[in-house]
Amino acid sequence: MIANYHTHTFRCGHAVGTDREYVENAIKSGIKILGFSDHAPYTFEDGHISCWRIPKEKEEDYVNSITALKEEYKNDIEIHLGYEMEYYPKEFNDMYNYVKNLKAEYLILGQHNLGETEKEFHPTPMPCDDINKLNKYTELITEAIKTEKFLYVAHPDIFRFTGKKEIFYNALLKIANTAKEYNMPLEINFLGIRDNRHYPSATFFEACRDSGCKVIFGADAHDPKDLVRKEDIEKAEKIVKDYNLNLVETLKI
Ligand SMILES: [Zn+2]
Numbered sequence: 001m002i003a004n005y006h007t008h009t010f011r012c013g014h015a016v017g018t019d020r021e022y023v024e025n026a027i028k029s030g031i032k033i034l035g036f037s038d039h040a041p042y043t044f045e046d047g048h049i050s051c052w053r054i055p056k057e058k059e060e061d062y063v064n065s066i067t068a069l070k071e072e073y074k075n076d077i078e079i080h081l082g083y084e085m086e087y088y089p090k091e092f093n094d095m096y097n098y099v100k101n102l103k104a105e106y107l108i109l110g111q112h113n114l115g116e117t118e119k120e121f122h123p124t125p126m127p128c129d130d131i132n133k134l135n136k137y138t139e140l141i142t143e144a145i146k147t148e149k150f151l152y153v154a155h156p157d158i159f160r161f162t163g164k165k166e167i168f169y170n171a172l173l174k175i176a177n178t179a180k181e182y183n184m185p186l187e188i189n190f191l192g193i194r195d196n197r198h199y200p201s202a203t204f205f206e207a208c209r210d211s212g213c214k215v216i217f218g219a220d221a222h223d224p225k226d227l228v229r230k231e232d233i234e235k236a237e238k239i240v241k242d243y244n245l246n247l248v249e250t251l252k253i
């Protein structure tokens, strides 16, 4: 694994370690490009405060810390400052401008919620057999891809559909076909592999294979130790081989 663009920090409230430890571990495991992509801070119009994003009072510290490490380690590793962010159609432009002001070099899409904003709360990893909600999810992801503001889609199969496999496959194929059309990779998420979650799933790999879209590895590190466990890489490489997927290793930022 040469590059990882999916790394969190303690600021989001559910990750551990210092920023430096992530950098040191990445170097130790042979990573040449490390992207920090903590959950984007944002103040919603309705005053809702998210419980999983960088809080406003820590946003400056995030920017300063990653910028300083980028300079300090420039001879050892290429570091980028990014954010993982949902696509909420009504607030997207404001959210985008907000993180651009916070020196975002890139964004990855992580659709953890299904509402029009975050106040309308339906976490996508929750078991769900509602086809309308799956359609809504698919629509959000494909619309987000079409904005061309994201580097790639993190865990595109985070939606935990408990209905018929065929229906889920068709939804994921729609996402994968759009990704292919817009030349955007879809992520094979290592957090899911590490924790034995419902993603990444075989249905997702089949959709990637059948569409011919690109896939990329993402550590989704929430602990410096997650950069990068050999067993995760081996499992992900086996998936790529078994499904004959079109893996890209590095992306242009
Ligand atoms: Zn995520």
Ligand SMILES: [Zn+2]
Pocket (backbone or CB within 6 Å): 006, 008, 084, 110, 154, 220
């Ligand atoms: Zn993440």
